[in-house]
Amino acid sequence: MMVGALDRRGLSFLLGSLLLITLPHGWHIPWPLFGFFAVMLVWRFMAVRYPGWLPKRWQLFLLTLLGVALLLSQQRGVFGRDAGTGLIVVALGLKLLEIRGRRDVLLVVYLAFIVAASQFLYEQSILMAGYILLVCILLLATLIVQTAERVETRAALKTATAIVLQALPLALVLFVLFPRLEAPRWMWLADDNKALSGLSDTLEPGSISDLSLSDELVFRVRFEGDVPPPLLRYWRGAVYSRTDGVRWTVDSSRDTSARPPEFSGDAYRYTLLMEPQKQNWVFGLEMPESFGAGLRSIHGFQLRSDKRPADRAEYKIVSRPFYNTGPLSPADYRENLQLPLAASDRQLALIKALGGGNASPEQFIQNLLNHFRREAFFYTLAPPLMPENPIDTFLFETRSGFCSHYAAAFVYLLRIAKIPARVIGGYQGGEFNKVGGFLEVRQADAHAWAEAWLENKGWVRFDPTAAVAPERVERGVNVDLQIASGAVNFGPLTGDSAALNWFKRGRQLWQSVDYNWQRWVINYSGANQMQFLRTLGIDGISPLVKWLLGSLLAVTLPLAWWLLKKPAKTADKPLLVYRRFCGKLADAGVVIGQGEGAKDFAGRAQKQLPELAGRIEQISALFIRLRYQADAKAGDLQRLKNLVDAFSVKKRR
């Protein structure tokens, strides 16, 4: 019992596992904080070699002040994920220089487990889970080395691994059956500076083209039946109805539920797995007919979720591609004709030329789309800047833009022509993952299109981008190429196995594994858990408790039996070998009596088989030494085996 003394190996173990457990935070917390921790860690590493280098008390005090100052300069709040993580990492660094005894080591190891938990607040991938599991084994090995100083390093690692492996089944049972409750709202800690991308409630000229260079996953969809063709894959998000001529915004004042449209045509049933988002839109296939609890359809048929958008969530939705939203209320009518300023002469002239006012709204819209198609309009990710009067500049001068330019200009002209219209933001397309059988929609699939209200038809979708670049809608975006080149790129023409090279197949395989990981591990909570448990027949608290106890027993009893069974088998290896020897003698007619000692039996056998007396004596003596005497040597068992193997007698009848 060496309390207070710390051996080098124990410290090195501790520092090594601390380095590994905090390493991923290098990407998460501000670099001055991580740098501070790294300096402390390196300092402590050096002090393992040169104990004189440890800081004195007043130096430690100054370091603490420095740490506090760094924390204050880097943090915006006191609570929350980022603030908490920063605090723990800095405290850990300081504590490292102040390790004086075993208890300090334990405190540091326990803090390290908290750091491990905080890693999952930033990333929940399979790789991170595996990494943290490995480091946890290392931390447990650190505890073992602390408990038993004379244990070999390899034995400590082996024991730690064994303990974790034996604990895993039990942990899995708890994971599946332990009821999850959503934390009350007051416990949601504010973390503003999470770098999440996605649609925002303001559509600015550059906002969608920014997204189009990101291959970040937005959501995945698994269809229960047919997958809709590319032309129908419009994932509806924000409805932008207000404009100041440059920006388009969502009218959040009208947070009322919409009257459901009349649906017709086939239904698509699907499960949507949303990745963490900045906003709580849920991107349903146009047009969602029914959806589970936790979702609301608000003004303009936007689907909004009650959950925190930063969490992954899964929704079951039924959509139908054909619908009639019916008449428009006067308020909606006014809202969707809103214009910031009077139309310019050029705009009026264009509308007149396209038959605005004379032709039917349908005809006018067709003419306008043809105008986009026929004239020299270009679809590009990097249009020239249009700071002043962007609609006019785009329509009459630059004539090149991205989907949001086309949608905005289209809606603007319709409104001048007194047709209610609005811009819809969302995603279009998605890549089908053949391995996993689901659609992956990425930020690069972000899209803006238009909706116009027509008498007797209600809101109808028009995509002016499709008029300019039909490939965008038919083939979707080629995410890799678009990101690589920074320019618009569409999917392959055939979109089939010809282009599906091994790289893509590998990525799809990984995506499929990841999908199931997200679905069954990360997102296994609340409704998801209830539903899974119901398939097992658990539909209440009392069966749940029964199942929990039952499975705990089912897992722990075999484990306990396996761990605690008497070590008799291995201890009696000599006996097993000796029995083989007795068997050989029995063939020769010398049978060992019940309860006869090895010595007596040897004497009897030697008399009956004098020609083998030497051998019998050798084997018996070795067995007696192995079995009953403490001074048996390491090679004795092997020697006994060899002797018995070589021992042979003539069979007597």
Place this chain on the structure above:
Amino acid sequence: MNGGSLGWRQRFKPSRFLIGEAPAAGPIQLDQRRVFILPTRQGLLFVLLIVLVLLIAFVYNNNLAYMLGFLLASVFFVTILHSFKALSGLVVRAGQHQPVFAGDQALFNFVLHNPGDQARPAIDVSLREPRTIRLRPGETQTVSLAVPAEKRGWLACDTLTLSSCYPLGLFRAWSPLRFDSRVLVYPQPAKLELPFPETDSGPGGQGQSKREGDEFYGLKSYQSGDPIRQIHWKAYAKGRGLHSKQYAGASSLELWLDYETTPGADAEARLGQLCRWLVDAEQAGRRYGLLLPGVRLEPDRGAAHNQACLSALALFGLES
């Protein structure tokens, strides 16, 4: 090895957990009846850690943090089994003990055997002061634990406690064991070097001077307790076994050590003085007899005789 099954009342008697069951003569193999487990302070802190991790998981609704919390909880549970495994199966028996003089340290020897193929890296063995030992698979190790011998007489072995916090230090498994063994404690020899109480019965003269005149008398087969310097090494080297040389010269210098005539303030002081003389006389190679009230040991010499006399002193006036 272990007694029969325990009744309920016996099973939950508090003394079982601390003092152990009735003393045993033979070897004891540790099993579920002998091994007790409770969390350490470190273990309780670990529970707090689990709660904290689960709280983080709850607040952030983070499933992997939940998983980490459940994993740590399961590790906590599995460690109970490992704690038990750290001790169970060990075979402990009491070894041979040498008598000591009061005031010295009595050494209790225990033989620990680790059957099976499992290493036991940290076992604390303690009577008073704990000692940490490590047993390899199949290893047998003798541990000597010192206990101060304060009074003459039989010193019974205290409860031997085997304990281990292996592997993670979260739980302490312990096993209190009692053995039938005891150490004989001779009286503390008096500090004062008084001359031997020479009697008229023997020819006078100083014993020491006669030592030179001892003549070799014969060989007898070695008995434990014979002085090493009397061993006939030549005979041993020739493979004839251990023999002790016997001397005849001192037979005439008989010395009677009588309790009644021994100076001393009280009985213990007298016994201490007798003890001192016994040690000195044996060292001087003299023949001596011991007279205690109710005990008479005829003059003789040699380790066995010396021990018999010292034992008589140790147990004088004590029961059994």
